Amino acid sequence: MNVYDSEQIVTSLKPLGYKITSSLEKAGLIIVNTCAIREKAEQKVFSFLGRLSRLKIKKPDLILGVGGCVAQQEGSKMLQRVPFLDLVFGTHAICRLPGHIKRIETKKCRIVDTEMIDGIDESAFVIDTEDHRKVSSFVTIMQGCDNFCTYCVVPYVRGREASREPEKIVNEIRELVNCGVKEVTLLGQNVNSYGRKEGLCSFAELLSLVNGIEGLVRIRFTTSHPKDLSDDLIYAFYMLEKLCHHIHLPVQSGSNSVLKRMNRKYTRELYLEKINKLRNICPDIAVTSDFIVGFPGETEDDFKQTLDLIKTVEFDGLFAFKYSDRPNAPASGFSHKISEREKKDRLMELLDLQERFTKKRNESLVGSTELTLVEGKSKKQSGKDAQIEPRHIQWTGRTSTNKIINFSRSDDCIACDDIFTGRMVNIKVEKALSHSLMGRPIEVEPIFDELVKGQIHQVSGAKC
Ligand code: SAH
Numbered sequence: 001m002n003v004y005d006s007e008q009i010v011t012s013l014k015p016l017g018y019k020i021t022s023s024l025e026k027a028g029l030i031i032v033n034t035c036a037i038r039e040k041a042e043q044k045v046f047s048f049l050g051r052l053s054r055l056k057i058k059k060p061d062l063i064l065g066v067g068g069c070v071a072q073q074e075g076s077k078m079l080q081r082v083p084f085l086d087l088v089f090g091t092h093a094i095c096r097l098p099g100h101i102k103r104i105e106t107k108k109c110r111i112v113d114t115e116m117i118d119g120i121d122e123s124a125f126v127i128d129t130e131d132h133r134k135v136s137s138f139v140t141i142m143q144g145c146d147n148f149c150t151y152c153v154v155p156y157v158r159g160r161e162a163s164r165e166p167e168k169i170v171n172e173i174r175e176l177v178n179c180g181v182k183e184v185t186l187l188g189q190n191v192n193s194y195g196r197k198e199g200l201c202s203f204a205e206l207l208s209l210v211n212g213i214e215g216l217v218r219i220r221f222t223t224s225h226p227k228d229l230s231d232d233l234i235y236a237f238y239m240l241e242k243l244c245h246h247i248h249l250p251v252q253s254g255s256n257s258v259l260k261r262m263n264r265k266y267t268r269e270l271y272l273e274k275i276n277k278l279r280n281i282c283p284d285i286a287v288t289s290d291f292i293v294g295f296p297g298e299t300e301d302d303f304k305q306t307l308d309l310i311k312t313v314e315f316d317g318l319f320a321f322k323y324s325d326r327p328n329a330p331a332s333g334f335s336h337k338i339s340e341r342e343k344k345d346r347l348m349e350l351l352d353l354q355e356r357f358t359k360k361r362n363e364s365l366v367g368s369t370e371l372t373l374v375e376g377k378s379k380k381q382s383g384k385d386a387q388i389e390p391r392h393i394q395w396t397g398r399t400s401t402n403k404i405i406n407f408s409r410s411d412d413c414i415a416c417d418d419i420f421t422g423r424m425v426n427i428k429v430e431k432a433l434s435h436s437l438m439g440r441p442i443e444v445e446p447i448f449d450e451l452v453k454g455q456i457h458q459v460s461g462a463k464c
């Protein structure tokens with residue numbers, strides 16, 4: 001969601017003449033987009049701002065702004081704490097950002113805008129129609145959260161849950177597809193409750209509408225709350241050919257007593273039942289999750305139940321975090337806090353255990369052929385192309401199950417060099433690493449459109 005917000009910030013400032021630079025020293029405007037989900041993320045913001053202050057001494061005209069959840073949470077306190085800061089803008093203020101920047105440019109004033117609105121302000125969603133390089137794009141379908149999990153700061157910094165109208169979402173995706181986007185990830189804190197409050201269609205129905213968009217190849221979504229994962233949505237994995245076979249379903253803990261105190265509103269048994277249903281409907285579905293270790297009062301036995309759940313489900317991957325007190329979140333007032341040492345030990349034990357399953361699930365794909373959407377040259381190599389022979393260039397993409405897969409062009413590949421980006425390629429998996437796969441391209445999707453337009457010449461059939 002923060003990546004998406006950063007993109008919105010960049011797009012909204014383009015009409016003012018701002019362009020992205022990779023050099024902090026060259027920048028005339030620096031916006032720090034912030035995350036408040038854990039204390040560590042928040043601390044990083046302040047240490048980074050300290051570094052930026054030194055730049056401002058050297059270059060007094062530099063405009064420094066802070067946006068996102070920490071800005072929303074701290075508001076004007078940030079201006080006091082960081083004397084060089086020009087602007088603090090909250091999670092609902094991105095649409096007003098260009099106006100604020102203009103005012104700062106001309107009036108040299110300092111601005112705080114942490115106003116929040118109920119419902120959706122459609123002007124907050126802008127897309128860069130000049131950007132034709134993106135293969136995959138985020139699309140916000142809802143904002144805020146009403147779930148109030150007791151550890152979580154999100155409802156306080158992102159406001160109440162509100163869903164965008166399906167027509168607006170579909171139109172935005174159509175525009176993105178016209179710009180060359182092949183895959184969208186629908187975003188919300190709990191997409192499973194999409195539209196419920198406003199009486200719009202259900203999330204499963206929205207997926208079905210998006211599935212009908214011509215030119216769109218893949219659909220992903222995040223995040224799903226287990227309590228709202230409906231049978232209709234589970235069935236969508238069988239029905240909708242564009243819906244990728246991956247679900248991120250944060251469970252947080254394997255202990256019913258901890259889940260209750262987290263206010264998650266489901267039990268371990270219900271979670272396992274949903275996983276079974278998903279795997280019955282879609283046997284190759286990849287399941288990933290989030291865990292919090294060391295929630296206040298988490299006993300050794302609670303933690304064992306978490307490990308046991310991991311062994312039962314055998315997730316494809318997971319994110320695990322040490323519990324961190326957050327302002328306003330009720331759990332920060334709970335007793336029986338777990339020591340940092342204990343949280344660290346539990347985190348290591350959990351990650352060690354999962355490592356086995358991540359590897360096991362990746363290894364189970366060796367020998368299979370995975371239809372992959374290629375995102376581009378692998379990061380390690382972009383920028384060095386001049387020295388690399390085309391057949392040695394490493395490409396990267398994702399399988400439907402959201403595994404990263406890297407590959408090089410086969411020696412006898414007759415396809416031209418830039419053929420892979422944005423294409424569906426069948427890749428034979430040859431090797432499983434701990435967090436990615438390596439393979440060999442076998443077949444590129446038919447590329448008739450481009451052939452007709454004469455943009456691709458070096459093709460006879462689409463075999464590699
Ligand atoms: N809306 C999503 C999660 C958003 S926050 C959902 O409900 O799944 C992303 C993850 O951060 C959460 O799933 C949780 O595992 C973690 N998290 C949230 N608050 C936390 C806290 N106070 N301490 C540690 N981890 C936290």
Ligand code: SF4
Binds near residue numbers: 153154189
């Ligand atoms: Fe936070 Fe819970 Fe809402 Fe997710 S569902 S954003 S964890 S309050």
